[in-house]
Amino acid sequence: MTRHRVVVVGGGFGGLQAVQKLRRAPVEVTLVDRRNFHLFQPLTYQVATGALSPGEVAYPLRAIFKRNRNIEVLLAEVADFDLETRRVLLNGVDGVPAPPSLEYDTLIVAGGSRYSYFGHDDWSATAAEVKSLESALLVRSRLLSAFEAAEAEGDPEERQAWLTFVVVGAGPTGVEMAGQIGELARDTLRKEFRAVDPRTARILLVEAADRVLTTFPPSLSAKAVRSLERIGVTVLTGRTVIGIDEEGVTIGGDDGEPERIATHNVIWAAGVTASDLAARLAELTGAELDRAGRVSVEPDLTLPGHREVFAVGDMVRLPDTVFPGVAPVAMQQGRYVAGVVRDRLQSRERPPFRYHDKGNLATIGRAAAVADIKGLRLSGFIAWVTWLVVHLWYLVGFQNRLLVIVRWSFSFVTHGRGSRLITNLPGQVREPQDHAGRRT
Numbered sequence: 001m002t003r004h005r006v007v008v009v010g011g012g013f014g015g016l017q018a019v020q021k022l023r024r025a026p027v028e029v030t031l032v033d034r035r036n037f038h039l040f041q042p043l044t045y046q047v048a049t050g051a052l053s054p055g056e057v058a059y060p061l062r063a064i065f066k067r068n069r070n071i072e073v074l075l076a077e078v079a080d081f082d083l084e085t086r087r088v089l090l091n092g093v094d095g096v097p098a099p100p101s102l103e104y105d106t107l108i109v110a111g112g113s114r115y116s117y118f119g120h121d122d123w124s125a126t127a128a129e130v131k132s133l134e135s136a137l138l139v140r141s142r143l144l145s146a147f148e149a150a151e152a153e154g155d156p157e158e159r160q161a162w163l164t165f166v167v168v169g170a171g172p173t174g175v176e177m178a179g180q181i182g183e184l185a186r187d188t189l190r191k192e193f194r195a196v197d198p199r200t201a202r203i204l205l206v207e208a209a210d211r212v213l214t215t216f217p218p219s220l221s222a223k224a225v226r227s228l229e230r231i232g233v234t235v236l237t238g239r240t241v242i243g244i245d246e247e248g249v250t251i252g253g254d255d256g257e258p259e260r261i262a263t264h265n266v267i268w269a270a271g272v273t274a275s276d277l278a279a280r281l282a283e284l285t286g287a288e289l290d291r292a293g294r295v296s297v298e299p300d301l302t303l304p305g306h307r308e309v310f311a312v313g314d315m316v317r318l319p320d321t322v323f324p325g326v327a328p329v330a331m332q333q334g335r336y337v338a339g340v341v342r343d344r345l346q347s348r349e350r351p352p353f354r355y356h357d358k359g360n361l362a363t364i365g366r367a368a369a370v371a372d373i374k375g376l377r378l379s380g381f382i383a384w385v386t387w388l389v390v391h392l393w394y395l396v397g398f399q400n401r402l403l404v405i406v407r408w409s410f411s412f413v414t415h416g417r418g419s420r421l422i423t424n425l426p427g428q429v430r431e432p433q434d435h436a437g438r439r440t
Contacts, residue, residue, distance in 0.1 A: 111275030169270030
């Protein structure tokens with residue numbers, strides 16, 4: 001008798017949790033991703049600033065499931081869905097062949113999301129993001145190359161442009177990125193150059209809202225700003241980016257007049273849009289699609305009219321609920337749909353999905369963080385230790401946990417960063433992709 005066939009699209013947090021919870025179920029699981037690794041996205045900004053190496057925030061998918069004979073990992077790109085015949089259509093990746101399609105009894109789509117440039121996709125060539133490993137490595141090369149260029153530059157104005165860094169978006173990623181650049185300039189690099197003083201670097205954090213970390217209580221937002229200012233970050237709230245090019249950024253000024261900032265380094269951390277697979281599923285099922293590209297699902301996370309198709313993570317919403325775009329949401333949804341699959345095999349029903357908010361965490365810099373955990377508001381060293389423990393707990397792979405804690409401990413003691421390598425020329429980066437295997 002053929003076992004129940006489950007195809008999971010995307011090896012991010014949602015897809016990974018779904019597969020892990022199906023390891024001991026009487027099913028055959030195929031996990032499809034265009035990368036051969038799971039990326040721990042909450043720490044990619046540390047790769048971008050040389051604090052961690054790529055291999056410390058990524059783990060091979062095949063290694064995770066090597067002892068589970070009912071799980072197959074397939075390196076492929078999703079081309080389309082045929083919901084009537086229950087098939088996922090595939091393309092090969094970088095010359096690696098893939099089967100033309102996969103049949104399924106249950107389909108779980110965890111396509112993830114990508115950063116949105118709000119209709120200005122041309123900005124992406126200049127303002128890189130740190131959501132993918134490739135783009136994080138590009139940002140690392142650009143940051144380090146900027147200090148090298150400033151060292152060799154004789155013109156004071158051009159030197160200052162090289163030493164000006166603009167981070168757009170003051171959510172957790174933007175705040176963490178700005179803080180890490182501040183520490184890189186004022187701590188790690190301060191004695192390594194001769195012609196320039198890295199501590200003179202100008203770091204700007206631009207946010208359209210009236211405060212940073214808008215998902216946190218205002219009191220913690222204020223503490224985050226004070227921590228950022230202590231490491232040299234200038235916070236510009238209520239300001240909107242209206243132009244980006246290779247020579248600088250134009251933002252809306254307080255008085256309504258545009259302000260031009262000369263810089264060669266812009267990092268984008270403002271707003272996300274769902275994987276293109278969400279739009280395709282909406283088209284096939286008649287489900288609603290919101291402005292951020294998220295597809296509306298049923299209370300059990302299935303698509304309308306297709307109980308066998310689930311969607312989870314950043315690409316979905318309920319008709320009356322928009323979930324936070326954080327890893328715990330995807331993880332809880334992945335575990336939930338795996339439970340639904342198991343229950344259905346035993347003719348049991350499971351109640352609708354409910355998200356349990358365990359709180360928010362954001363680190364600003366060395367021994368500085370903010371945390372809002374079920375009404376408990378923490379800041380400073382205690383919040384920073386909490387942030388460390390939580391991220392180590394969710395990091396995939398014992399080896400990675402060990403390497404990261406050793407790296408963090410060594411960095412804390414020596415103020416150093418061991419991964420400050422310029423590995424590609426600024427401007428060179430692979431085309432960004434989402435978890436589902438679609439180019440974005």
